[in-house]
Amino acid sequence: MPSAVKRVFANIGELATATGSVAACGSRQGDVKKLHAAWLLERDGVIEAVGEGDAPAADETVDCRGKLVTAGLVDCHTHLVFGGWREHELAWKLQGKTYLEILAAGGGILSTVRETRQASENALYEKTRGLMAEMLRHGTTALEIKSGYGLDLETERKQLRVVGRLKAENPDIAATFLGAHAFPEDMDHDAYVDLLCEEMIPAIAKDGIAQFCDVFCDDGVFSAAQSERILNAGRRCGLIPKMHADEIKEIGGTQAAARVGAISCDHLSETGADGIRALKDGGVIAVMLPATSFYLKKPYGDFRGMIDAGVAVAVATDMNPGSTPNLSLPFAMTAGCLYGRLTPEEILTGATLNGAAAIGMADRLGTLETGKQADLVVWDADNLDQLIYRYGTNRAAAIYKRGARKI
Ligand code: NIG
Ligand code: FE
Numbered sequence: 001m002p003s004a005v006k007r008v009f010a011n012i013g014e015l016a017t018a019t020g021s022v023a024a025c026g027s028r029q030g031d032v033k034k035l036h037a038a039w040l041l042e043r044d045g046v047i048e049a050v051g052e053g054d055a056p057a058a059d060e061t062v063d064c065r066g067k068l069v070t071a072g073l074v075d076c077h078t079h080l081v082f083g084g085w086r087e088h089e090l091a092w093k094l095q096g097k098t099y100l101e102i103l104a105a106g107g108g109i110l111s112t113v114r115e116t117r118q119a120s121e122n123a124l125y126e127k128t129r130g131l132m133a134e135m136l137r138h139g140t141t142a143l144e145i146k147s148g149y150g151l152d153l154e155t156e157r158k159q160l161r162v163v164g165r166l167k168a169e170n171p172d173i174a175a176t177f178l179g180a181h182a183f184p185e186d187m188d189h190d191a192y193v194d195l196l197c198e199e200m201i202p203a204i205a206k207d208g209i210a211q212f213c214d215v216f217c218d219d220g221v222f223s224a225a226q227s228e229r230i231l232n233a234g235r236r237c238g239l240i241p242k243m244h245a246d247e248i249k250e251i252g253g254t255q256a257a258a259r260v261g262a263i264s265c266d267h268l269s270e271t272g273a274d275g276i277r278a279l280k281d282g283g284v285i286a287v288m289l290p291a292t293s294f295y296l297k298k299p300y301g302d303f304r305g306m307i308d309a310g311v312a313v314a315v316a317t318d319m320n321p322g323s324t325p326n327l328s329l330p331f332a333m334t335a336g337c338l339y340g341r342l343t344p345e346e347i348l349t350g351a352t353l354n355g356a357a358a359i360g361m362a363d364r365l366g367t368l369e370t371g372k373q374a375d376l377v378v379w380d381a382d383n384l385d386q387l388i389y390r391y392g393t394n395r396a397a398a399i400y401k402r403g404a405r406k407i
Contacts (some may be wrong), residue, residue: 004044009376010055013066014383016345017050017352017368024091024368029307029354034344034384040069042374045402047244067397068387070114070348071368072141073329074355077266077287079178079320080145081159085160087323099296099323100220100248107148109182116149116159119121121230122308125162129161131319132166136407138328139396141172141375143271146317149179151192164209165189169403172375174359176206176242179349180215180222180230183276193226197233200321205237205295211360212288215237216243217253224252231260240360246270246301248305256280264358268292269301276302279311287309289318290335291326303340313342314358317349334391373391374403 015038019031022380034281039055041048052065055061092102102108113362116124128145135143151158179200183189196356204210213234218225230243255274259263262307265279266287279286286306293300306313319327326332329350333347342350356366364373378398381387387395399407 005059006041006043007060007062008055008058009040009042009062009069011066012018012040012064012069014038014068015040015050015368016068016070016348016384018071018349019367019369020353028275029313029349030343030345031158032348033148033383038069039374040368040374042403043054045374047370047374048373049366050368052066052249056158061273063297066382068379068381068383069368070377070379070384071274072357072371072377072399072401073139073351073353074361074366075135075140075143075316075319075329076264076314076355076358077289077316077318078143078145079148079318080131080143081116081124081147081162082112082149082321083117083119083124084112086111090274090324103220105180106185108322110185112149113151113182113184115261116308117152117155121158121161128162129166135319135327135329135397137396138330139377139379139395140327140329141377141399141401142361142365143357144176144212144229146176146369147210148214151179151182151184152342153341156200156204158210160204160207165211165286169367172365174212176212176214177201177210177212177234177239178214178216179204180227182216182221193230193347194223196230199255201230201233201239202237205239211240212242214242214244217251217256218243218245218247219249221336226255227253228256228260231262235260240267245321250275251372254278254284257284263360265321267292269299271301273305276306276309276311280309284311285314285354287314287316287358288336288340289316289332290340291332292318292324293305293339294335295324296324300339302340303336307342307346312357312382313346313350314354315347316355328394330395331385334388337388344384347388348384399406
């Protein structure tokens with residue numbers, strides 16, 4: 001609920017924010033504005049002003065106790081609706097089995113598909129709601145959620161209905177149809193692509209819950225040509241294209257993403273100079289998922305090369321039961337900073353403004369500026385560097401959504 005009062009957040013030790021309303025904003029990704037001894041004034045859930053020095057008068061004052069305040073984090077890539085967990089895969093990983101070997105043996109995504117098909121909509125709803133509450137406690141105030149553990153129309157719809165119910169409670173959730181997450185067991189691959197394009201995508205678009213259509217374009221999964229066909233079918237039905245690409249191998253995903261006008265291309269841990277150029281020329285946001293690289297013990301990707309080439313980089317968790325069962329975006333930020341060699345400022349932009357841009361919400365979210373929604377986190381950290389540095393424990397101390405305290 002929007003707050004009716006005029007509220008001032010006073011005694012902010014460091015207010016750190018990206019600026020602008022589109023990814024990278026034509027400026028450098030690391031151009032974060034920092035105010036010290038600062039305040040933020042909000043009314044009816046919208047930021048009226050920010051400044052340094054004496055805080056203006058208001059109906060209510062929140063004492064931020066000299067701590068760091070940032071915009072609420074935006075997790076633009078999650079697979080949050082799923083049945084079961086996959087902790088049994090840990091032992092297989094330790095034996096050296098790869099992600100694709102586990103998938104080929106009927107494990108991995110396909111085992112989660114079996115459990116998701118069996119789960120009731122209500123059970124999935126309760127579970128996802130609980131995970132979202134945990135994400136909120138770690139500072140995530142807006143997020144994207146994908147389907148993709150049904151691989152049949154009925155279950156994909158069930159997953160998206162769960163997202164729709166959560167969206168009714170929190171409009172800052174983006175829904176993505178990921179029917180092209182894997183090939184269903186015992187189904188001809190081309191026949192599944194036909195089914196996706198001719199039946200599933202039109203039906204999902206008609207339901208009106210999903211805004212985005214995604215595909216896992218990679219070695220052993222959907223080819224670049226199949227991915228392009230699927231995303232074009234989605235586009236014709238009004239679904240904005242997104243893509244998982246270059247997680248395992250470069251097979252032309254970035255170029256296909258650029259050709260279909262994808263809003264983002266995600267993973268990109270294997271992307272080289274040609275792929276980076278394709279993203280830049282296509283104006284595609286690169287969504288990097290460093291916590292996935294950490295858990296799969298794989299390369300992190302050329303974050304630095306992307307930013308230096310002028311590509312807008314977002315950072316997300318990729319939270320899912322297989323490749324990264326982690327919902328802390330601050331953890332992903334620290335991993336992206338260290339292994340992607342980005343500055344804390346660049347990472348903050350990636351986890352706020354550019355994350356919001358990757359799900360079409362940058363007009364209202366992602367920065368602490370006049371006119372933006374008053375979604376903010378007071379961190380138990382003195383400054384941005386300290387937030388990134390003190391990884392591994394939850395530093396989110398208080399979380400406000402549209403000006404109202406949530407945690
Ligand atoms: O983004 N790469 C494809 N899909 C997910 C993993 C899903 C799973 O293993 O359940 C990902 O990493
Ligand atoms: Fe993913």
